[in-house]
Amino acid sequence: MNKLLSTLFALSVACATGLAQAQTPAASAPAAQAPAAAAPAAGTPEAAAASAKRPAPAGAKSIEAKAAMCIGCHGIVGYQASFPEVYKVPKISGQSAKYIAAALNAYKTGDRKHPTMRGIAESLTDQDITDIAAWYESHGAGKQVADKPSKEPNAQVTALLQKAACASCHGANFAKPIDPSYPKIAGQHADYLFVALKAYKTENNPAVGRNNGVMGAIAKQYSNAELKALANYMAGLDSELTIKPEPRFR
Numbered sequence: 001m002n003k004l005l006s007t008l009f010a011l012s013v014a015c016a017t018g019l020a021q022a023q024t025p026a027a028s029a030p031a032a033q034a035p036a037a038a039a040p041a042a043g044t045p046e047a048a049a050a051s052a053k054r055p056a057p058a059g060a061k062s063i064e065a066k067a068a069m070c071i072g073c074h075g076i077v078g079y080q081a082s083f084p085e086v087y088k089v090p091k092i093s094g095q096s097a098k099y100i101a102a103a104l105n106a107y108k109t110g111d112r113k114h115p116t117m118r119g120i121a122e123s124l125t126d127q128d129i130t131d132i133a134a135w136y137e138s139h140g141a142g143k144q145v146a147d148k149p150s151k152e153p154n155a156q157v158t159a160l161l162q163k164a165a166c167a168s169c170h171g172a173n174f175a176k177p178i179d180p181s182y183p184k185i186a187g188q189h190a191d192y193l194f195v196a197l198k199a200y201k202t203e204n205n206p207a208v209g210r211n212n213g214v215m216g217a218i219a220k221q222y223s224n225a226e227l228k229a230l231a232n233y234m235a236g237l238d239s240e241l242t243i244k245p246e247p248r249f250r
């Protein structure tokens with residue numbers, strides 16, 4: 001219980017910090033401020049306690065209650081994380097459910113070390129993970145990009161893509177992975193893709209890094225400048241990934 005409380009506390013601090021960042025650009029665009037101001041309340045201990053007290057139908061928590069903690073970060077357009085550097089939190093709406101579940105389980109086991117996401121994943125049951133993953137996948141329903149990439153890579157990026165045959169796993173347009181437990185990466189935020197790729201190279205750091213046999217061996221073949229060029233190219237492609245801003249649940 002103490003652990004849960006401190007996780008929630010850390011989250012509300014993270015949300016408050018993020019809100020301050022999210023509001024800077026909003027000053028010139030007041031319309032963008034409304035959802036940003038409304039959503040983080042969902043991550044507060046008060047909100048969590050309130051939803052815990054609400055009588056749950058048939059003893060089960062609704063999907064809205066389960067995802068309430070996620071939208072304060074993943075449901076805000078432009079929301080930035082600040083660890084291990086400043087970057088936009090990944091888009092997960094429209095991502096495949098099997099990959100979302102695999103990623104959450106990797107945070108849970110510690111194969112992915114990002115401390116905030118570890119704390120969150122540890123608080124989820126297997127059933128929560130299944131339900132939340134299906135819900136986020138459903139946000140992309142119907143959206144399918146063409147097989148042909150919307151933008152041709154330049155000569156440098158073409159060579160980098162060929163070197164590790166990225167499309168042989170991530171699929172046509174990097175949006176149709178050959179296995180649903182592999183991520184769609186086309187149109188993901190460039191700064192997040194760069195942080196993720198570097199994480200596969202990072203070893204012996206308790207708070208940063210991802211242990212993954214496949215991507216570890218691949219990322220290590222590239223310099224950071226090359227990983228950045230790959231990230232920038234993939235981020236500019238048509239995407240099945242989106243951010244679904246949540247107005248309010250109750």
Ligand code: HEC
Nearest residue numbers: 014069070073081089090092100103104114116117120132
């Ligand atoms: C405090 C902000 C915050 C909250 C709240 C949060 N996340 Fe995250 N999430 C992040 C950040 C930052 C990352 C990137 C971590 C990394 O670099 O590995 C991330 C990564 C992820 C990923 C991996 C995405 C990918 O492309 O590999 C998934 C899946 C995810 N979060 C799901 C969730 C779910 C489900 C919830 C709610 C139960 C949630 N997150 C709550 C900030 C947050």
Ligand code: HEC
Nearest residue numbers: 164165166169182183185193196197210212214215218230
């Ligand atoms: C042999 C199959 C394979 C190949 C080839 C491959 N990947 Fe991956 N990639 C994966 C798998 C599996 C994952 C999920 C790993 C995990 O769970 O963290 C992944 C994850 C990623 C991620 C993290 C996405 C996210 O949302 O966090 C990025 C970025 C990525 N790959 C880019 C690339 C690039 C760029 C190349 C070529 C240089 C490449 N991949 C080649 C299988 C592959």
